[in-house]
Amino acid sequence: MLERIIWDAITDIAVYEGVSLYQFCQLVDQHRLTTSLTAALRVVVVIYLRHLTQQQTIQYQKHHLGAPQEAPAPVKQLPTVLQAFQDAEARG
Numbered sequence: 001m002l003e004r005i006i007w008d009a010i011t012d013i014a015v016y017e018g019v020s021l022y023q024f025c026q027l028v029d030q031h032r033l034t035t036s037l038t039a040a041l042r043v044v045v046v047i048y049l050r051h052l053t054q055q056q057t058i059q060y061q062k063h064h065l066g067a068p069q070e071a072p073a074p075v076k077q078l079p080t081v082l083q084a085f086q087d088a089e090a091r092g
Contacts, residue, residue, distance in 0.1 A: 002038055009045045017078045024078075031082045033089045040085065047088070048081045 002010075014024040025041065032040040055077075 002041060006042055006045055009049070010041060013045065013048055013078070017076055019078070027078065027082060028085070031086045033086070035089055040089075043088070044081060044085050047084050048077060051077050051081050051084070 010024060011021060014021050017024070019027070025037070028040050028044050029037055035043065
């Protein structure tokens with residue numbers, strides 16, 4: 001069973017990515033190898049949030065290194081995150 005905070009995070013990610021909750025869970029399910037679906041959902045949420053943090057760090061560094069400021073367009077992260085999850089699961 002997933003904790004409420006994980007469901008809230010999954011809902012936020014799904015809305016941002018423009019997919020339904022069902023589609024999000026189905027995508028994660030399709031990318032998992034041996035992990036249970038609940039564990040896979042937790043791991044994908046963590047990878048997603050880490051990926052966003054890394055992207056924000058890059059934007060912050062560009063800004064403070066004198067690069068011109070421009071509003072970044074929303075970037076869909078789910079394909080990259082799902083691939084990172086699959087790679088991590090394959091490594092064990």
